[in-house]
Amino acid sequence: MNHEKWIREEFRVISNSLGFIYTPKEEIEARHAMLRKKMDAEGMDAFLVAQKMDYFYLSGTAQDALLLVPLDGKPLLMVKRELERARIESPLEDVVGMESYRELSSLVREHMGREPSVLGLEMDILPARDYFRFQSLFPGSRLVDGSQIIRDIRKIKSPFEIDFMRKAGDIGKKVYHEAKKILKQGMSEIEFGGHLEAVAKANGHEGLLRVRSFNYEAYSWHVLSGPTGGIVSQSDSPMGGLGLSPAFPVGASLRRMKAHEPILVDFGICYHGYQADETRMFSIGKMDRKFIDAYKACREIHDAVLSETHPGSDCESIFINTLKLAEKLGYKESYLGPPGLQTRFIAHGIGLELNEFPFLAQGHSYPLEEGMTFAMEPKIVFPGEGSVGVENTVLVTVKGYEILTPLEMDIFEV
Amino acid sequence: MNHEKWIREEFRVISNSLGFIYTPKEEIEARHAMLRKKMDAEGMDAFLVAQKMDYFYLSGTAQDALLLVPLDGKPLLMVKRELERARIESPLEDVVGMESYRELSSLVREHMGREPSVLGLEMDILPARDYFRFQSLFPGSRLVDGSQIIRDIRKIKSPFEIDFMRKAGDIGKKVYHEAKKILKQGMSEIEFGGHLEAVAKANGHEGLLRVRSFNYEAYSWHVLSGPTGGIVSQSDSPMGGLGLSPAFPVGASLRRMKAHEPILVDFGICYHGYQADETRMFSIGKMDRKFIDAYKACREIHDAVLSETHPGSDCESIFINTLKLAEKLGYKESYLGPPGLQTRFIAHGIGLELNEFPFLAQGHSYPLEEGMTFAMEPKIVFPGEGSVGVENTVLVTVKGYEILTPLEMDIFEV
Numbered sequence: 001m002n003h004e005k006w007i008r009e010e011f012r013v014i015s016n017s018l019g020f021i022y023t024p025k026e027e028i029e030a031r032h033a034m035l036r037k038k039m040d041a042e043g044m045d046a047f048l049v050a051q052k053m054d055y056f057y058l059s060g061t062a063q064d065a066l067l068l069v070p071l072d073g074k075p076l077l078m079v080k081r082e083l084e085r086a087r088i089e090s091p092l093e094d095v096v097g098m099e100s101y102r103e104l105s106s107l108v109r110e111h112m113g114r115e116p117s118v119l120g121l122e123m124d125i126l127p128a129r130d131y132f133r134f135q136s137l138f139p140g141s142r143l144v145d146g147s148q149i150i151r152d153i154r155k156i157k158s159p160f161e162i163d164f165m166r167k168a169g170d171i172g173k174k175v176y177h178e179a180k181k182i183l184k185q186g187m188s189e190i191e192f193g194g195h196l197e198a199v200a201k202a203n204g205h206e207g208l209l210r211v212r213s214f215n216y217e218a219y220s221w222h223v224l225s226g227p228t229g230g231i232v233s234q235s236d237s238p239m240g241g242l243g244l245s246p247a248f249p250v251g252a253s254l255r256r257m258k259a260h261e262p263i264l265v266d267f268g269i270c271y272h273g274y275q276a277d278e279t280r281m282f283s284i285g286k287m288d289r290k291f292i293d294a295y296k297a298c299r300e301i302h303d304a305v306l307s308e309t310h311p312g313s314d315c316e317s318i319f320i321n322t323l324k325l326a327e328k329l330g331y332k333e334s335y336l337g338p339p340g341l342q343t344r345f346i347a348h349g350i351g352l353e354l355n356e357f358p359f360l361a362q363g364h365s366y367p368l369e370e371g372m373t374f375a376m377e378p379k380i381v382f383p384g385e386g387s388v389g390v391e392n393t394v395l396v397t398v399k400g401y402e403i404l405t406p407l408e409m410d411i412f413e414v
Numbered sequence: 415m416n417h418e419k420w421i422r423e424e425f426r427v428i429s430n431s432l433g434f435i436y437t438p439k440e441e442i443e444a445r446h447a448m449l450r451k452k453m454d455a456e457g458m459d460a461f462l463v464a465q466k467m468d469y470f471y472l473s474g475t476a477q478d479a480l481l482l483v484p485l486d487g488k489p490l491l492m493v494k495r496e497l498e499r500a501r502i503e504s505p506l507e508d509v510v511g512m513e514s515y516r517e518l519s520s521l522v523r524e525h526m527g528r529e530p531s532v533l534g535l536e537m538d539i540l541p542a543r544d545y546f547r548f549q550s551l552f553p554g555s556r557l558v559d560g561s562q563i564i565r566d567i568r569k570i571k572s573p574f575e576i577d578f579m580r581k582a583g584d585i586g587k588k589v590y591h592e593a594k595k596i597l598k599q600g601m602s603e604i605e606f607g608g609h610l611e612a613v614a615k616a617n618g619h620e621g622l623l624r625v626r627s628f629n630y631e632a633y634s635w636h637v638l639s640g641p642t643g644g645i646v647s648q649s650d651s652p653m654g655g656l657g658l659s660p661a662f663p664v665g666a667s668l669r670r671m672k673a674h675e676p677i678l679v680d681f682g683i684c685y686h687g688y689q690a691d692e693t694r695m696f697s698i699g700k701m702d703r704k705f706i707d708a709y710k711a712c713r714e715i716h717d718a719v720l721s722e723t724h725p726g727s728d729c730e731s732i733f734i735n736t737l738k739l740a741e742k743l744g745y746k747e748s749y750l751g752p753p754g755l756q757t758r759f760i761a762h763g764i765g766l767e768l769n770e771f772p773f774l775a776q777g778h779s780y781p782l783e784e785g786m787t788f789a790m791e792p793k794i795v796f797p798g799e800g801s802v803g804v805e806n807t808v809l810v811t812v813k814g815y816e817i818l819t820p821l822e823m824d825i826f827e828v
Contacts, residue, residue, distance in 0.1 A: 001798040003646060003752040010798065014641065018668045020659055052629045062661055064629070064648040082646045082654070082755065089660040123542040127628050128535070129559065131542040145543065194615030201608035201635070206662040208631055214541050215466045215478070217622055221615070227428065232417060232496045234478040240496070245434055246503040247476055247687025247766070248620040254432045273661025338417040341496065352661075383417040384424065 007084040015088075019204070021272060023060035025091035027160050031058055031153065036071055038149040039120060045071045046116035047146050048108075048134065051125050053210060053352040054150050056273060061089035066098070068108055076111045078104065105137040120146025125212060151212075155349055155357035156371040162395060162404070164274035165351070165373060169393060169405040171203045172269045172278050180412045185259055185284045189228065189252035190244065193221030196267060206270040211354045218354050220268050223252040226261035229387035230338075236345075238337040238379040239264070239387045259284040262291040262386040266377075273352050277375035278405040279391030282412045292411070294380040295388040297329040299409060301378035302390050305346060305360070309368065309394060309401040315358045316365040319346045322378065334380045347376035350393055372396045373404065421498040429502075433618070435686060437474035439505035441574050445472055445567065450485055452563040453534060459485045460530035461560050462522075462548065465539050467624060467766040468564050470687060475503035480512070482522055490525045492518065519551040534560025539626060565626075569763055569771035570785040576809060576818070578688035579765070579787060583807060583819040585617045586683045586692050594826045599673055599698045603642065603666035604658065607635025610681060620684040625768045632768050634682050637666040640675035643801035644752075650759075652751040652793040653678070653801045673698040676705040676800040680791075687766050691789035692819040693805030696826045708794040709802040709825060711743040715792035716804050716823075719760060719774070723782065723808060723815040729772045730779040733760045736792065748794045761790035764807055786810045787818065 035058065039047055049055045049067040056062045058069065059077050063086040068076040078098040079086040087095045098107060109115055115138055121131065123145035135143060157165070178199045183192060197220055201207055209218035216235065224231075224241040233240025233250045242253035257263055263282040268275055281287075281295055301322050308318045326335035336342045345361030348354060350373055358364065358372055373396070379389030393404040449472065453461055463469045463481040469491075470476045472483065477500040479493040492512040493500040501509045512521060523529055529552055535545065537559035549557060571579070592613045597606060611634055615621055623632035630649065638645075638655040647654025647664045656667035671677055677696040682689055695701075695709055715736050722732045740749035750756045759775030762768060764787055772778065772786050787810070793803030807818040 001644075001796070003644070003755060003797040006644065006798040010641070011645070014669070015656060018656070022660060050628075052631075056661055060660060062648060062663055081648055081650070085645075085647060085663065089663070121542070123546070125628070126542050128537040128540050128542050128545040129561075130628070131545070132537070147543075188616065190618075190621075191612075191616040194612035194621075197615075197621075198605075198608035198612040201611075201666075202602065202605040204658060204668065206658045207604075207608075207611075207633055207635060207665075208662065214464075214539070214544070217466075219621055221621060227424070230415075230417070230420065231425070231499075233499060234476060234495055236495070242429060242432070244618060244620045245686040246436060246474060247470055248622065248684070249476055249499065249503070251621075252615075254618065255428070270662070272659040341417060382415070384415040384420040 004084050007088065011085065011088055022089055023091065024160070027158060028058065028060055028091055030158070032069060032075060034153040035069060035149065038153065039071050042146070042149060044118045044120040044144060044146060046112065047120035049122065050130065051122045054122060057154060057352060059090045059092055061086045063089065066104065068111060070112050073112065076107065078107055101133060115140045118142045118144055120144055122147045122150065125214065151357055154351060156369060157351055157373050161274060161351065164272045165276050165393065165404050168269040168271040168274055168276035171200055171205050171271060172267065172276055172405055173407045174203050175200045175267060175269070176280055176407055176412070179265060179282065180414055183282055183284065183414050186256050188254045188256050189223040189225055190221060190254055192257070193223040193252040197221055200269055204271055209268045209270055209275060209354060210352060213355065218268065219251055221252045222266035223263065224387065225255060225257040225263045226386045227384055228253055228255055229262060229264050230381055230383040230385055232337060232341045236343055238343050239381050257284065260287055262287050262388050264387055264389060266391060268354065275350055275354060276393040276405050277350055277354065277391060278393060278407065279377055279389050280407065280412055281388055282414065284414055286413060287411070291386060291388050294331065295411060297326070297331055298378040298380055298388055298390045300329065301325055302376065302392070305376050306394070306401055309396060311368055311370050311396060311398065313368045314365055315360045315368060316362060319360045319362060322346050331380050334382055336379060337381050338383050346378060347374040349373065350375045368396045370396055370398050418498050421502065425499065425502055436503060437505065438574070441572060442472065442474055442505055444572070446483060446489060448567040449483060449563065452567065453485050456560070456563060458532045458534040458558060458560060460526065461534035463536070464544065465536045468536060471568060471766060473504045473506055475500045477503065480518065482525060484526050487526065490521065492521055515547060529554045532556045532558055534558055536561045536564065539628065565771055568765060570783060571765055571787050575688060575765065578686045579690050579807065579818050582683040582685040582688055582690035585614055585619050585685060586681065586690055586819050587821045588617050589614045589681060589683070590694055590821055590826070593679060593696065594828055597696055597698065597828050600670050602668045602670050603637040603639055604635060604668055606671070607637040607666040611635055614683055618685055623682045623684055623689060623768060624766060627769065632682065633665055635666045636680035637677065638801065639669060639671040639677045640800045641798055642667055642669055643676060643678050644795055644797040644799055646751060646755045650757055652757050653795050671698065674701055676701050676802050678801055678803060680805060682768065689764055689768060690807040690819050691764055691768065691805060692807060692821065693791055693803050694821065694826055695802055696828065698828055700827060701825070705800060705802050708745065709804070711740070711745055712792040712794060712802055712804045713823060714743065715739055716790065716806070719790050720815055723810060725782055725784045725810060725812065727782045728779055729774045729782060730776065733774045733776060736760045745794050748796055750793060751795050752797050760792060761788040763787065764789045782810050784810055784812050
C-alpha cells in the first residue's frame with residue numbers, strides 16, 4: 001500500500017484508538033496570539049522556530065520541521081519528515097514539505113512575500129552552525145534572540161496542558177504504589193529504577209524526560225540509597241548519585257540496597273509531552289532516626305512553600321524563606337546539598353521541559369502567576385550517609401495551589 | 415562528613431566495587447596526540463571542547479566541565495560541577511574548579527599565557543548563545559569550527575573502547591534471550607519494550623542512548639508490530655513507528671501485539687558510554703510468508719555488506735551495491751522505506767553516539783578503516799502491513815570484520 005494514502009486513511013483511526021490527543025486549533029491560535037504580541041513588543045516581524053518542543057507547542061506536531069511565525073499573516077510549517085503525519089497532527093493550515101534547508105529561503109520569501117527584516121531565533125539552544133546557515137539564507141534579515149519570549153509564553157499553562165500533567169501525576173501514583181510492592185533488600189538501585197520505568201511505560205509514560213539544554217540529560221531512574229544519596233555529581237541537583245559509569249555519572253547505580261538506609265526515589269513521568277516530577281522516600285525496615293527527622297524537616301519546608309503559593313508571591317522570597325526555615329530546623333549545612341555544593345533553587349518550572357519558568361530560586365524575583373506549574377523539592381544531604389527529600393508538582397491557581405502529584409507523603413516502608 | 419573528603423577517600427572504593435572502569439592516562443594521551451595533529455593541520459592553536467561526549471572522550475569524565483586543549487602545552491579541564499569527582503575520573507593533571515563562565519577567560523589566559531589566536535569550537539552543536547559568549551570572552555581569537563576534526567578522530571576505536579562495545583553486545587544478547595521469554599499475545603509494544611529496558615538496565619545498560627543532534631532523541635524501545643512497523647515518522651529511519659503521542663511520535667506504542675504479525679525489535683545498549691545497536695524479528699506463531707521472504711532478503715543484504723567489510727572498501731559503494739541487490743531480490747520499492755521516504759544509508763557509525771562516522775551511505779565515498787565500528791541495518795517496509803529487518807554492530811578488523819552483537823539471527827518465534 002501507498003504510505004501517504006495509508007496515513008491519510010488509517011493513521012487517525014489507529015492513533016485515536018490508542019488514546020492520541022491532538023492539540024485543538026483554538027489552543028494553537030491562543031498560543032500564537034501570545035507569541036505575536038511579544039514579537040511585536042520586541043520588534044520582530046517573523047520568528048523561525050527550530051527547537052522541537054517549541055514548535056510542538058506552537059504547531060501540535062513533533063515531526064522534523066521548522067515553523068515560521070510571521071507577525072502578520074498565517075504561520076507556515078515546513079516539514080522535513082514526515083509530511084502527511086504532520087498534516088494530521090497539526091491544526092495549522094499551511095503545512096508543506098521541505099526536502100532540505102536549501103528550500104528554506106524561498107519557502108519563507110514566498111510565504112511572506114519578502115525577506116523578514118527582524119527574525120527571531122532560539123539562540124539559547126540553536127547550534128551555531130544553524131545560526132550561520134540562517135544568516136547566509138537571510139542576508140537581509142537582522143537575526144535576534146527570541147528564546148526568552150517563547151519561554152515566557154510557555155510558563156503559563158492552559159487547562160488543556162494541565163490535564164496532561166494531572167494524567168502524568170496519576171501515572172506517577174501507580175508507579176509509586178507498585179514500587180512499594182517491588183522493593184526488596186539486595187535489589188540494585190538500577191534494577192529497581194528499571195522496574196519502575198517499565199511500570200510507568202506500560203501506563204503511558206513516554207520514557208524520555210526533556211530539559212532545555214545543550215549537555216544536560218534528564219532521566220527517570222534517580223534512585224539513590226544510603227551513601228550514593230550523599231554524592232553530588234554533574235547535575236544541578238542537591239544529590240547526583242553514583243550512576244553506572246564515568247560516562248553516566250548520575251542516578252541509580254548497581255549498588256544493592258540494604259535495610260534501614262534511606263532510599264530516595266525521584267521519578268519523572270511524561271504524558272503527551274507533559275511532565276510531572278515527584279520524590280518520595282522508601283526504606284526496608286525503619287530508617288535511622290536522623291533521616292526520619294530530616295525528612296520531617298523537608299515536609300515542613302514543603303508545606304511552608306505551599307502556604308506561600310498563590311498568585312503574587314515573589315519566587316525569590318519563597319526560596320529565601322526556605323533557607324531561613326532550614327537553618328531554624330537545624331539543617332543549614334545540609335539543606336539542598338553539602339556546604340559549598342548547595343543548589344540555589346527550591347523549585348523549577350515544569351511542563352514540556354524540566355527547566356521552564358518559574359524558578360523559585362536566588363535571583364528570580366518575579367511574582368507567581370495563575371497557571372504556572374513547578375516541581376518543588378526540599379532535600380537534605382549527608383555526605384557518606386544518605387539523603388532525604390520530598391517533591392511534588394504544583395499548579396498555581398487563582399486562590400492558591402493544586403498538587404498535580406497527589407500521593408501519600410509518608411515514608412514508604414517495606 | 416565533608417563531601418570533598420568522602421569523595422577523596424571513599425568514592426573510588428565504592429565505584430570500583432561496582433565495576434567502574436576509568437580511562438587510562440595513555441589512552442587519553444593518544445587521543446590528544448591525534449587531536450593536536452589535526453589542530454596543527456587546521457591552524458588551530460587551541461580547542462575549547464564543550465560537548466559532553468567530546469570532553470568525556472578527551473578527559474575521561476562527564477562531569478559538567480569545559481576542556482581547553484592547547485596545541486602546545488598541557489590540557490586544562492575546568493569543572494563547574496563536581497570538581498573532586500572529576501579529579502578521580504580524569505587522568506588529566508590540570509583539573510580546576512570554575513564557578514561560572516565569567517572565570518573562563520582568565521583561566522584560559524593564565525594557562526596558555528596568552529589569548530588563543532585560532533580557537534576551535536564544536537559549531538555543529540554548540541548553541542549560538544554560547545558561541546557569542548566565547549566571542550566576547552576571547553575578542554582577540556578567531557573562532558573556527560573544529561567539530562569535524564573531533565568527529566574524525568573519534569571514528570577509529572581503540573581496543574579499550576571496543577571492549578565496552580563488546581560488553582554492550584553481551585548485554586544485548588541477554589536482553590533478546592529474555593525477550594523471547596517475555597513476549598505474549600495481547601501485550602502492548604511499550605510494555606514489551608519497557609520490560610526489555612528493565613532487563614538491560616539490571617545488566618548494566620545506562621538507559622540513555624546518545625546522538626549528536628540538536629533535536630533528535632534516541633531511545634531503546636523501538637518495538638513495532640504489524641501496521642505500526644509500516645509508519646514512517648520524524649526519525650531518519652526506514653520506519654518510525656507510532657509512538658505514544660504526537661509529542662513522542664516514534665517507537666513503541668500502546669498497540670497490543672497479535673499473532674502472526676512481524677514484530678521488529680530494534681534495541682540499543684549503552685555500557686560505559688559505548689553503544690551497541692541490534693535488530694531482530696519476533697513473531698507469536700509463524701509470521702506470514704511475505705515477511706519471512708523479506709526477512710531472508712534482509713539477511714542476504716546483511717551478508718553481502720559483511721563480505722565487503724574490510725579496510726579499503728568504499729562506504730558509498732557498499733551502500734549502492736545493496737540498492738542493486740535489493741532490486742534484484744524484488745524489494746526496490748520497499749527497501750529502506752516506502753517510495754519517496756526511503757533512507758539513504760545502510761549503516762551508521764556507532765560508539766559514544768549513534769551518528770558517528772563512517773556512514774555507509776549516499777555521498778559518503780571514503781574507505782573503511784581498521785577500528786571503525788558501524789551498525790548495519792537492512793530493513794524492508796510495507797505500509798499498512800509491517801516491516802522486517804536485521805541489524806548488527808560491526809567492527810572493521812585488519813582482515814575483515816568482527817560482529818560485536820553476536821546473537822542468533824533466526825526469527826524469534828514464540
